[in-house]
Amino acid sequence: MQQRRTGLRERLVSLLELPGDVVLDVPRATLIGNAELVLENHRGLLEYRPERVVLRLPEGRMAIDGEELRIGYLSPDQLVLHGRITGLRYAPPEGGGA
Amino acid sequence: MLRRLIRHLLGTLRIEVTGGAIERFLNLCLEADIQLWDVRRWPERLQATLLVPHFFRLRPIARASRCRVRIRERRGLPFLSRRLRRRPFLLAGAAGALATLIWAGSHFWVVDVRIKGPGHLDPRAILAVAAEAGLRRGAWKTQVDPDEVARHLRQKIDELSWAVVRVRGTRAVIEVVEKGAVNPPDQAVCVHLVARKAGVVEHVIPFQGEPLVKKGDVVQAGDMLVECALRYWAGGRPAVIPGMPLPPREEVARTLIAQATVRARVAYRQYYEFPVTETVKEPTGRRYTQWVLNWNGRSILLTGRGPVPYTDYEVSTRTFPPGGWRNWNPPVELVIREVAEVSTRTVTVPVEELTERARTAMERRLAWLLGPGDRIVTPLRAEVVQQEGGYVGILVTVETLEEVSAPLEGPMEQQAGDRVG
Numbered sequence: 258m259q260q261r262r263t264g265l266r267e268r269l270v271s272l273l274e275l276p277g278d279v280v281l282d283v284p285r286a287t288l289i290g291n292a293e294l295v296l297e298n299h300r301g302l303l304e305y306r307p308e309r310v311v312l313r314l315p316e317g318r319m320a321i322d323g324e325e326l327r328i329g330y331l332s333p334d335q336l337v338l339h340g341r342i343t344g345l346r347y348a349p350p351e352g353g354g355a
Numbered sequence: 356m357l358r359r360l361i362r363h364l365l366g367t368l369r370i371e372v373t374g375g376a377i378e379r380f381l382n383l384c385l386e387a388d389i390q391l392w393d394v395r396r397w398p399e400r401l402q403a404t405l406l407v408p409h410f411f412r413l414r415p416i417a418r419a420s421r422c423r424v425r426i427r428e429r430r431g432l433p434f435l436s437r438r439l440r441r442r443p444f445l446l447a448g449a450a451g452a453l454a455t456l457i458w459a460g461s462h463f464w465v466v467d468v469r470i471k472g473p474g475h476l477d478p479r480a481i482l483a484v485a486a487e488a489g490l491r492r493g494a495w496k497t498q499v500d501p502d503e504v505a506r507h508l509r510q511k512i513d514e515l516s517w518a519v520v521r522v523r524g525t526r527a528v529i530e531v532v533e534k535g536a537v538n539p540p541d542q543a544v545c546v547h548l549v550a551r552k553a554g555v556v557e558h559v560i561p562f563q564g565e566p567l568v569k570k571g572d573v574v575q576a577g578d579m580l581v582e583c584a585l586r587y588w589a590g591g592r593p594a595v596i597p598g599m600p601l602p603p604r605e606e607v608a609r610t611l612i613a614q615a616t617v618r619a620r621v622a623y624r625q626y627y628e629f630p631v632t633e634t635v636k637e638p639t640g641r642r643y644t645q646w647v648l649n650w651n652g653r654s655i656l657l658t659g660r661g662p663v664p665y666t667d668y669e670v671s672t673r674t675f676p677p678g679g680w681r682n683w684n685p686p687v688e689l690v691i692r693e694v695a696e697v698s699t700r701t702v703t704v705p706v707e708e709l710t711e712r713a714r715t716a717m718e719r720r721l722a723w724l725l726g727p728g729d730r731i732v733t734p735l736r737a738e739v740v741q742q743e744g745g746y747v748g749i750l751v752t753v754e755t756l757e758e759v760s761a762p763l764e765g766p767m768e769q770q771a772g773d774r775v776g
Contacts, residue, residue, distance in 0.1 A: 301382040305396050328394035331403075333385045 282315045288345070293329075294321060294338040310338060318348045366407040366431030373400045375421030383416040407433060463494050465526040472533025476514055481529055484511045490520065490527055501527070546612040548581040548760040550574040554619030557756060564613030574619065580760050581613040617760040620732065625720065627713040627749045631742070632701050641665065641696040650687045665696040706747055710737045713749040721753065729757030 269275075278285040278298070287295040296312065296319070303318060304311035305328070310321045326340035372380055377396070384391060384405075389412060394403040405413075410426075417424045439446045466485065468478040485491070488507035490499050501520035508518040508531065517532040548564070556572045564581040568574060645659035675689040714737045721731065733754040741748040 301385055302378050305378055305381065305394075305401075306398075307396055327396070328403075329392060331381065331385070331391040331394055333388055 284314045284319070286319070286345070288342070291323075291342045292339065294342055294345070296336045296338070297334060299334075299336055307340075312336065314347075317350045320344075320346045320348060322346075362406065363431050366429070366433040367404050368407055368410050368426050369402060369404050369428035369430070370410070370413075371400055371402050371425045371427050372417075372422045373425075374423050375417075377401045377420070377422060380416060380420040380422045383420055384413075387412055387416060389413070389416075402427065407431070460525060461496050463490065463492060463496060463499065463522075463525055463527045466490060466492055467526065467528045469528060469530045470533055471531070472516075474533070476512070476531070476533050480512070481508065481531060484508055485520075485529055487511070490529075496522070496525075499527070504529075544612055545583040545764070547579055547583045547763045548613045548615055548617065549763045550576055550578045550580055550617075550619070550759050551761040552576055552619070552621050552757075552759050554621040554757075554759055556617060556619045556759075558616075558618055560616040562614040562616075563611050564615060566615060566617075568617065574759070580617045581615040583611055583613045613762070615760060616758065618756055619759040620754055620756055621759065622754050623717075623721070623724075623752065625717050625751045626740075627716055627751065629704070629709045629712060629747050629749070631745050631747055632703050634699055635702050636667070636669070636697040636699050638669075639696045639698050643668075643694040643696075645692040645694070647690040647692065648687065649690060652686075659692075663694050665694065667697045667699055668694045669697055670694050706739060706742070709747050710739065710749055713737050713751050717751040717753065721755070725755060725757055729755055732756045 282298070284299055285297040289295070298315065299319075300313040300315060302310070303313050307326055308322065308324060310323075310326055310328075312319045312321070321338060321342060322344035323340045323342040326338060326342075329337040329339045331337075380401075381391070381394075389405060389409045391403040391405050394401065413424055466482060468481045470476055470478060470481070482491075485504055485508060488499075488504040490501075490504045501522055504520045505518045508529070509515055512518075512531075514534050515531050516534045519530050521528045521530065553575045554573075556568050556570055556574060558570055559566045559568060559580070561581055564583050566581050568578075568580050574580065643659065643663060643665070646657040648655045648657055671693050673691045673693075675691070677685055677687060677689075679685065714735050717735055717737075725731075731753055735751055735753045737749050737751045739747060740750045
């Protein structure tokens, strides 16, 4: 049922040419070089270490690997990450791990 | 920028979180809508910055996540004001510096003039006229209307074809364009007007130059009356910056031929002396005539031989040349000498007549001394001052109103000492 509703919403967005990050409950990540990552619409932190940050997303998780990672700004709807970013991965919501 | 300002106004705290579940601490902060920035993680601790009002909401979060929170640094206005309250003089100094800065920035400190054109206009004349409209060094910026100053300049100075005032901070730049055909004053000639007589100045009407005397001043002969300097020159007129002292004479920009009417009351005192008695000669009627022929440098007595038979006599001579032909005159002439016998007697002249003679002599002298516009303001007074030794001394006094200025050419520097007042 949930998958069906999501599929309908995606088709509506495609049909009306609406911005997906506004209508769909998905994160928006902006990567500036490998020095800064701006992530909007996250759901909190699962792990924070200088070489790895794992974020909870509305659907799944995002793992960011790098060196000397630090959070420049952290608010309920936005996270700005600084440092030397080497990798970025999406992971399913449950199991598997990042 | 705005976010930084809000942070500064509210104050920020740098906290250190140790122990417990740090990720849980962060997530609970997010749930409580607490914003964090500059979050740094070490294996055993975490540092972050947050607003002061948010700090007081951390206690339940720290308890729930079993973390310990310590304040490492305080920043922002609340902490700054607390520190400043303990140092009132520092605060006063800062306030004073700020006030001084605002005050200094509210004035014109430099007024520049840029002239385009033949270059006959004196920049100081522009400054002087601008000062009339309020634009001068030290003037409040709010009290000066640049458009009004430019309009005033165009009205007052005929030689300008365009003027504008530009304001750059505390600097005002007056840009003017001079008309092409401007007759500059002759700068090479410098002619002063000096007093040629001593007197009391009655009135001064300057046409060109700077008058140095006024009504009531006592001047001596040689004193400077009108200086050839025109310190500020605009439209053929001097313009002086109001409220500013005149610059030194050495900086006078323009020179000219001073022209003015300076009339002064001049007093004359003349002493005349006459003998009380006079010798009068009267003819007796007896005459004796000699005819002499002068020929080629020699005198030939024709009639009246022998010496003159009278003791006192007067001789009158008449010469008759024979006339010439073209440019040739014959070397001969006839001379008739008439000798008339006279008798001499001594008469006493009354004092009244002598006084009248002195008065007449003074009038004759004044006729030479006074010019066409001059006049006698008090009647001649003749006073007998002594009558001893066979002589009568008479003092004649008179006062006139006359033009006393006379031109004196030369550089100003050499005549600096002649200045009056």
